[in-house]
Amino acid sequence: MSKYIEVDTLIRKYIDTDIKKFSNSDVKIVLENLKQNILKAPTIEPKQGEWIITEQDNGHKWTHRKCSECGKGVIEPLGVSAMNFCPNCGVRMKGAYDE
DSSP: OOOOOOHHHHIIIIIHHHHHHOOOHHHHHHHHHHHHHHHHSOOOOOOEEOEEEEEEETTTTEEEEEETTTOOEEEEETTSOOOSBOTTTOOEETTTTOO
16 A cells, blocks of 8 residues: 655655754755655655445435445445545545545
Protein backbone atom coordinates (compact mmCIF):
# COMPACT_ATOMS: atom_id res chain seq x y z
CA MET A 1 0.00 0.00 0.00
CA SER A 2 1.32 3.41 -0.91
CA LYS A 3 1.86 6.06 1.68
CA TYR A 4 1.23 9.66 0.68
CA ILE A 5 3.02 12.59 2.30
CA GLU A 6 2.49 16.32 2.37
CA VAL A 7 5.77 17.56 0.87
CA ASP A 8 5.54 21.14 2.15
CA THR A 9 4.98 19.93 5.71
CA LEU A 10 7.82 17.40 5.45
CA ILE A 11 10.26 20.05 4.27
CA ARG A 12 9.11 22.76 6.70
CA LYS A 13 8.87 20.55 9.78
CA TYR A 14 11.88 18.30 9.30
CA ILE A 15 14.32 19.35 6.59
CA ASP A 16 14.29 23.15 7.13
CA THR A 17 14.35 22.64 10.90
CA ASP A 18 17.45 20.46 10.62
CA ILE A 19 19.13 22.86 8.19
CA LYS A 20 18.79 25.63 10.81
CA LYS A 21 19.89 23.33 13.64
CA PHE A 22 23.22 22.14 12.22
CA SER A 23 26.23 24.43 12.00
CA ASN A 24 28.31 21.93 10.03
CA SER A 25 28.28 23.15 6.44
CA ASP A 26 28.63 19.61 5.02
CA VAL A 27 25.45 18.51 6.82
CA LYS A 28 23.64 21.61 5.58
CA ILE A 29 24.70 20.86 2.00
CA VAL A 30 23.44 17.27 2.28
CA LEU A 31 20.12 18.43 3.76
CA GLU A 32 19.71 21.11 1.10
CA ASN A 33 20.37 18.48 -1.60
CA LEU A 34 17.81 16.18 0.04
CA LYS A 35 15.28 19.03 0.06
CA GLN A 36 15.86 19.74 -3.65
CA ASN A 37 15.51 16.04 -4.52
CA ILE A 38 12.23 15.83 -2.61
CA LEU A 39 10.94 18.88 -4.48
CA LYS A 40 11.90 17.27 -7.83
CA ALA A 41 10.30 13.90 -7.01
CA PRO A 42 7.43 12.82 -9.26
CA THR A 43 3.96 13.27 -7.84
CA ILE A 44 0.88 11.12 -8.17
CA GLU A 45 -2.77 11.81 -7.67
CA PRO A 46 -4.40 9.40 -5.26
CA LYS A 47 -7.13 7.23 -6.78
CA GLN A 48 -10.70 8.26 -6.23
CA GLY A 49 -13.63 5.92 -6.48
CA GLU A 50 -17.36 6.07 -6.17
CA TRP A 51 -20.01 3.95 -4.54
CA ILE A 52 -22.21 2.05 -6.96
CA ILE A 53 -25.55 1.02 -5.50
CA THR A 54 -26.08 -2.60 -6.48
CA GLU A 55 -29.09 -3.51 -4.36
CA GLN A 56 -31.56 -1.89 -1.99
CA ASP A 57 -34.08 -3.50 0.33
CA ASN A 58 -36.62 -0.98 1.61
CA GLY A 59 -38.38 -3.64 3.70
CA HIS A 60 -35.25 -4.47 5.68
CA LYS A 61 -33.91 -0.94 5.23
CA TRP A 62 -30.44 -1.54 3.85
CA THR A 63 -28.39 -0.58 0.82
CA HIS A 64 -25.60 -2.60 -0.76
CA ARG A 65 -22.90 -0.48 -2.38
CA LYS A 66 -19.88 -1.62 -4.38
CA CYS A 67 -16.55 0.22 -4.64
CA SER A 68 -15.77 1.22 -8.23
CA GLU A 69 -12.04 0.58 -7.66
CA CYS A 70 -11.84 -2.81 -5.90
CA GLY A 71 -15.35 -4.14 -6.49
CA LYS A 72 -15.88 -5.08 -2.84
CA GLY A 73 -19.24 -4.29 -1.34
CA VAL A 74 -20.60 -2.90 1.90
CA ILE A 75 -24.07 -3.06 3.38
CA GLU A 76 -25.37 0.05 5.13
CA PRO A 77 -28.69 1.04 6.67
CA LEU A 78 -30.97 3.05 4.37
CA GLY A 79 -30.70 6.78 4.91
CA VAL A 80 -27.09 6.58 6.12
CA SER A 81 -24.59 8.55 4.07
CA ALA A 82 -22.11 6.39 2.21
CA MET A 83 -18.66 6.08 3.76
CA ASN A 84 -15.99 8.51 2.57
CA PHE A 85 -13.43 5.71 2.11
CA CYS A 86 -13.69 2.08 1.04
CA PRO A 87 -12.97 -0.11 4.08
CA ASN A 88 -11.38 -2.72 1.81
CA CYS A 89 -8.95 -0.80 -0.44
CA GLY A 90 -8.89 2.59 1.31
CA VAL A 91 -9.63 4.64 -1.80
CA ARG A 92 -11.28 8.01 -1.18
CA MET A 93 -14.76 8.26 -2.61
CA LYS A 94 -16.12 11.07 -4.74
CA GLY A 95 -17.78 13.68 -2.56
CA ALA A 96 -15.58 12.85 0.44
CA TYR A 97 -14.53 16.13 2.03
CA ASP A 98 -15.23 18.12 -1.14
CA GLU A 99 -15.27 21.84 -0.57
